[in-house]
Amino acid sequence: MPFAPGRPAIVKERFKKSYRHPILDEKLTTRRVIQEARCLHRMRRAGVDTPTVYLVDVKASTIYMEYVDGTSVRDFISSQGPLVEDIEIKLAQSIGKSLGIMHDLDIVHGDLTTSNMMIRTESQSVVMIDFGLSAVSSMVEDKAVDLYVLERALISTHPDTDRLFQTILKHYGRSSKGGKIVLKKLEEVRRRGRKRTAFG
Amino acid sequence: MQQIALPSLFAAPSADVPHQTVPLPQSQHQMHVAVFTGVKNAKEVRSLLIKGDESVPQMALINAAPIVDVFQVQMACTKALLQQDQGTMKTRSLYSEILFNLCPTTNISDAIRQFGIAESSSTVIAVMLGTEAPSVEKQLIDLVQGEIIEVNRIPDFTDLKTVNKIYKLGNAVRDHSETLALVIGAMALKGHLN
Numbered sequence: 513m514p515f516a517p518g519r520p521a522i523v524k525e526r527f528k529k530s531y532r533h534p535i536l537d538e539k540l541t542t543r544r545v546i547q548e549a550r551c552l553h554r555m556r557r558a559g560v561d562t563p564t565v566y567l568v569d570v571k572a573s574t575i576y577m578e579y580v581d582g583t584s585v586r587d588f589i590s591s592q593g594p595l596v597e598d599i600e601i602k603l604a605q606s607i608g609k610s611l612g613i614m615h616d617l618d619i620v621h622g623d624l625t626t627s628n629m630m631i632r633t634e635s636q637s638v639v640m641i642d643f644g645l646s647a648v649s650s651m652v653e654d655k656a657v658d659l660y661v662l663e664r665a666l667i668s669t670h671p672d673t674d675r676l677f678q679t680i681l682k683h684y685g686r687s688s689k690g691g692k693i694v695l696k697k698l699e700e701v702r703r704r705g706r707k708r709t710a711f712g
Numbered sequence: 713m714q715q716i717a718l719p720s721l722f723a724a725p726s727a728d729v730p731h732q733t734v735p736l737p738q739s740q741h742q743m744h745v746a747v748f749t750g751v752k753n754a755k756e757v758r759s760l761l762i763k764g765d766e767s768v769p770q771m772a773l774i775n776a777a778p779i780v781d782v783f784q785v786q787m788a789c790t791k792a793l794l795q796q797d798q799g800t801m802k803t804r805s806l807y808s809e810i811l812f813n814l815c816p817t818t819n820i821s822d823a824i825r826q827f828g829i830a831e832s833s834s835t836v837i838a839v840m841l842g843t844e845a846p847s848v849e850k851q852l853i854d855l856v857q858g859e860i861i862e863v864n865r866i867p868d869f870t871d872l873k874t875v876n877k878i879y880k881l882g883n884a885v886r887d888h889s890e891t892l893a894l895v896i897g898a899m900a901l902k903g904h905l906n
Contacts (some may be wrong), residue, residue, distance in 0.1 A: 546904045551906060552897070553898070553905070556893060557894060566719070566901040568901065569721065571798050
């Protein structure tokens with residue numbers, strides 16, 4: 513939609529969940545709208561490219577944000593076929609670094625897929641989007657699961673991206689302070705899957 | 713005064729028509745802006761404004777030093793109109809709400825001090841909101857002694873040191889669009905950060 517001249521915007525509204533108690537629903541919805549906007553802004557401040565938050569209308573549970581002109585990483589990989597090595601390295605470096613900074617801010621994305629990353633047409637910068645499922649957590653477990661979700665998503669949407677993921681992890685480990693511990697945990701998560709069993 | 717459209721917002725859809733969005737009435741408002749530079753009588757204007765003197769039209773007089781771009785003012789105005797509609801204004805008038813919305817913190821007196829015209833202001837942005845062009849243009853020109861310049865020259869008069877301090881951006885060197893993005897984000901998340 514046209515927002516201000518030359519600044520198209522995305523309008524993201526959270527809908528009422530009629531199956532929830534109205535008061536509870538309002539509290540949860542408000543909290544999540546603010547949470548999403550706050551994550552976008554904190555990441556941008558820390559140097560990770562995210563859409564600019566223009567306005568948060570708490571009453572209407574709506575976020576107005578910058579419309580990013582670009583393609584999703586998913587479409588980019590699909591259109592490229594096998595990635596040329598230096599493009600792959602650049603992409604992985606950028607994703608890995610962004611994820612490292614994000615986890616150092618104790619932000620867990622909650623839905624890391626290549627559809628939730630974009631490449632700006634103009635600057636080629638990788639943009640992290642959709643923090644609708646994000647949470648604040650300092651737990652190594654949550655961060656490792658975040659990476660595991662990305663790994664599974666990569667495997668299921670793009671064949672032969674093992675090397676890409678390995679390079680992402682390498683740069684993740686370099687940029688994140690707690691990266692090593694998370695990567696170690698990732699191995700454990702891989703063995704047992706995303707959900708922890710209730711029995712030891 | 714230059715006329716600038718404000719971003720149009722949408723009303724939440726009603727339950728029975730889940731996919732229809734309706735433009736809010738404030739999207740019919742226009743922002744009327746005049747930027748004065750080389751202002752010689754800021755001190756006098758400020759005291760008249762505080763007295764509520766008749767020679768001062770109803771408007772916001774913004775100190776241009778912490779303003780990065782006209783978009784920043786547009787967003788503050790849009791939010792003020794939205795809050796007026798919703799009855800959630802935090803200050804007493806629409807124009808003080810604009811100053812308040814420019815500020816990243818929730819302290820009203822800080823906002824007025826940082827973004828309102830100061831005694832030392834040499835560049836001042838006059839803003840009025842309305843559906844029609846204001847009739848007080850002459851009154852405004854008589855009041856503020858300075859040269860009127862184009863709105864798109866606002867970035868030439870930005871004091872980045874002040875911007876970094878008010879919006880807590882550190883001292884890193886950024887380009888104009890990145891600074892603007894962080895400023896707009898800080899305004900949008902006013903009161904919701906931490």
